[in-house]
Amino acid sequence: MMKQLRAVMSALLVPFREDGSLDEEGLAQTVEFNIAQGIEGLYVNGSTGENHMLSTDEKKRVLSLAREVAGGRVPLIAQVGSLDVREARGLAGYARSIGYDAVSSVTPFYYQFAFEEMVEYYRALIESASLPFIVYFIPALTGKNLSKQQLAELLELPSVAGIKFTSDNMFQLERLRRLFPDKIIYNGYDEICASGLMAGADGAIGSTFNITAPVVLRIRDAVAAGNTAGALALQHVLNDFIEGAVANGLYQTLKYMLTLQGVSGGLCRPPFLPLTEERMARARDILGQFKAASGAVNA
Numbered sequence: 701m702m703k704q705l706r707a708v709m710s711a712l713l714v715p716f717r718e719d720g721s722l723d724e725e726g727l728a729q730t731v732e733f734n735i736a737q738g739i740e741g742l743y744v745n746g747s748t749g750e751n752h753m754l755s756t757d758e759k760k761r762v763l764s765l766a767r768e769v770a771g772g773r774v775p776l777i778a779q780v781g782s783l784d785v786r787e788a789r790g791l792a793g794y795a796r797s798i799g800y801d802a803v804s805s806v807t808p809f810y811y812q813f814a815f816e817e818m819v820e821y822y823r824a825l826i827e828s829a830s831l832p833f834i835v836y837f838i839p840a841l842t843g844k845n846l847s848k849q850q851l852a853e854l855l856e857l858p859s860v861a862g863i864k865f866t867s868d869n870m871f872q873l874e875r876l877r878r879l880f881p882d883k884i885i886y887n888g889y890d891e892i893c894a895s896g897l898m899a900g901a902d903g904a905i906g907s908t909f910n911i912t913a914p915v916v917l918r919i920r921d922a923v924a925a926g927n928t929a930g931a932l933a934l935q936h937v938l939n940d941f942i943e944g945a946v947a948n949g950l951y952q953t954l955k956y957m958l959t960l961q962g963v964s965g966g967l968c969r970p971p972f973l974p975l976t977e978e979r980m981a982r983a984r985d986i987l988g989q990f991k992a993a994s995g996a997v998n999a
């Protein structure tokens with residue numbers, strides 16, 4: 701179990717219909733597509749899943765549908781972080797009851813909580829989850845950076861199996877690896893996947909992997925084989941893709957790329973805007989170039 705969590709996982713995209721409702725059929729197809737592409741796990745209800753724009757019932761529905769469709773083929777991590785701690789605890793218990801492999805939560809955000817308050821938050825969630833727990837560190841979105849010492853304290857809490865490290869501070873990642881040889885460290889920014897793996901990450905979780913999984917798996921294998929030149933060549937191709945997709949509206953673009961490949965990728969929830977015709981054309985170009993370029997890299 702702990703072994704299989706050391707994996708390349710997609711932060712699962714969640715398709716919505718034009719009226720804003722959850723597209724369950726599209727979600728099922730998105731899970732299937734990820735697995736068909738070789739993804740090794742799914743991180744459900746993360747930032748990429750537009751988690752903070754869902755009702756509690758919708759969060760549960762996404763968790764249960766992903767579980768049903770994945771059917772034990774790949775490990776699943778439920779992100780349950782919420783400023784409503786009762787909701788977060790309820791979701792953690794729910795995830796366990798339906799067979800999730802691990803529970804994760806973003807550090808409490810928006811208010812500038814004291815570190816002691818964060819520790820209490822995690823203690824409460826860990827108790828409700830009774831599963832391996834993954835701390836989700838994404839200071840650029842939470843507005844709260846943490847020191848190496850503070851991250852170490854969170855990693856030392858009982859049941860904490862690892863951290864999703866969505867920061868470009870490679871020194872901090874390397875230091876955590878040094879301190880915690882047995883914890884799982886997921887690289888969180890796809891742009892620095894090869895660097896994060898070289899600094900000691902033993903997994904990766906990313907939004908763009910919904911589309912790019914085969915290339916990311918090659919990066920992981922290249923790093924594991926000591927083929928740094930090959931890993932970098934593939935990372936260049938991945939980053940051409942990511943740079944283009946981010947500039948085009950990341951989640952909308954990724955969803956449209958699913959749709960281009962026969963999966964109902966759907967739309968994002970407002971206030972995310974739909975893609976214009978121009979941006980759809982740009983997304984087609986980015987995807988086409990990515991496929992050609994990744995096929996041409998011989999690494």
Ligand code: MN9
Nearest residue numbers: 711747888889890891906907908
């Ligand atoms: O899960 C993702 N973070 C967010 C991590 O979406 C906020 C990343 O995969 C980024 O989307 C990706 C593109 O910037 O690195």
